[in-house]
Amino acid sequence: MSQWIPIAAADECPPGTAIERLADGRMVAIANVGGTYHAIDGLCPHQGGPLGTGSLCGTVLTCPWHGWQFDVATGRHLVSATVRQAVYEVREEDGRLFVRPSPHGHAAGRTE
Ligand code: FES
DSSP states (O other), X not given: OOSOEEEEEGGGSOTTOEEEEEETTEEEEEEEETTEEEEEEOBOTTTOOBGGGSEEETTEEEOTTTOOEEXXXXXXXXXXXXXXXXXXXXXXXXXXXXXXXXXXXXXXXXOO
């Protein structure tokens, strides 16, 4: 997945919320942190929980299954430095959100 892929309407993910969507066969968790969008791998590395349906507090997304927490800006697990989700670039255009893998694999959330 190297091209921008349409993934959702922007109004499906208002500030302070997260959603999950498929992009090119991969589950992606999209989070809106105060108007800035972030996207990370949506499959929790613990037992495959749906991160995009978890709760968002600031940049911290909590898995709904057992509570693992990730920073959506970096993909990093809050406790274990060795656990890190892939991060996707996100852009908004004409009310739609598009994602693609970050070339550097780190924070890439932004609004446009
Ligand atoms: S599956 Fe996410 S914390 Fe267990």
